[in-house]
Amino acid sequence: MHEHDLPISEKIKYLQDTLFTISGKWKLPVLMAMYSGASRFTDIQRNVAAITTKVLSKELKDLEEHHLIVREVDRTYPQTISYTVTPYAFTLKPMVDEMISWGKTHRLKIADKLA
Amino acid sequence: MHEHDLPISEKIKYLQDTLFTISGKWKLPVLMAMYSGASRFTDIQRNVAAITTKVLSKELKDLEEHHLIVREVDRTYPQTISYTVTPYAFTLKPMVDEMISWGKTHRLKIADKLA
DNA sequence: CTGTATCCATGATGATACTG
DNA sequence: CAGTATCATCATGGATACAG
Numbered sequence: 001m002h003e004h005d006l007p008i009s010e011k012i013k014y015l016q017d018t019l020f021t022i023s024g025k026w027k028l029p030v031l032m033a034m035y036s037g038a039s040r041f042t043d044i045q046r047n048v049a050a051i052t053t054k055v056l057s058k059e060l061k062d063l064e065e066h067h068l069i070v071r072e073v074d075r076t077y078p079q080t081i082s083y084t085v086t087p088y089a090f091t092l093k094p095m096v097d098e099m100i101s102w103g104k105t106h107r108l109k110i111a112d113k114l115a
Numbered sequence: 116m117h118e119h120d121l122p123i124s125e126k127i128k129y130l131q132d133t134l135f136t137i138s139g140k141w142k143l144p145v146l147m148a149m150y151s152g153a154s155r156f157t158d159i160q161r162n163v164a165a166i167t168t169k170v171l172s173k174e175l176k177d178l179e180e181h182h183l184i185v186r187e188v189d190r191t192y193p194q195t196i197s198y199t200v201t202p203y204a205f206t207l208k209p210m211v212d213e214m215i216s217w218g219k220t221h222r223l224k225i226a227d228k229l230a
Numbered sequence: 231c232t233g234t235a236t237c238c239a240t241g242a243t244g245a246t247a248c249t250g
Numbered sequence: 251c252a253g254t255a256t257c258a259t260c261a262t263g264g265a266t267a268c269a270g
Contacts (some may be wrong), residue, residue: 012162023242057252095213115154141262141263233269
């Protein structure tokens with residue numbers, strides 16, 4: 001059964017579930033930075049321009065609650081914290097890639113004053 | 116050139132463009148209702164459960180500004196208003212379908228107490 | 231039917247400073 | 251380095267009533 005067979009109300013329900021999980025301006029950018037290899041708090045912050053420590057801290061907690069990332073205290077000296085994306089988080093990647101692709105095209109269209 | 120060749124800063128920029136365009140809880144559910152054929156204000160409102168007229172009105176204006184829908188006054192008597200999705204709006208559909216698909220799976224995982 | 235007008239509540243985001 | 255603490259502001263959304 002493919003998605004287009006679902007009743008519209010179901011589609012919207014699932015869509016809203018997803019929107020809730022990724023809500024806000026920052027969760028996906030943070031995830032993107034982590035897909036690309038950033039695992040330290042400061043690295044992530046540097047990659048996601050303009051995000052403040054307070055907001056990043058909150059987003060990381062939200063992502064952890066949703067089981068999309070894992071926070072680990074490394075047994076090193078001095079101790080460091082590393083965040084890693086879970087396999088589950090990678091199930092979001094096709095969607096994120098599609099969003100990047102759309103955004104890139106969209107920006108070109110806007111430059112042309114759109115259609 | 117594929118998306119994974121882009122520098123991370125570019126990816127995040129495009130991602131944020133897309134997030135900005137679809138921002139909020141309602142734009143995509145409204146678009147989904149319209150993909151499925153709803154074209155009248157009341158029809159859309161009935162399909163997108165719990166959305167208020169004020170919010171729907173605002174979302175429709177936003178979507179129109181982004182050239183994703185078109186508002187038309189039908190030359191009927193009495194006059195009716197119809198909203199239709201533009202071809203451009205359909206370029207978002209793969210992303211929306213992916214979100215529906217992910218949300219469906221996600222809901223199952225949550226039911227299983229997730230992984 | 232297709233909206234507008236208020237008023238209000240909440241959450242999200244931002245600026246800045248500070249800490250172990 | 252990896253955060254927390256405050257304070258402030260702003261955007262989003264919701265309730266309700268009303269109007270052409």
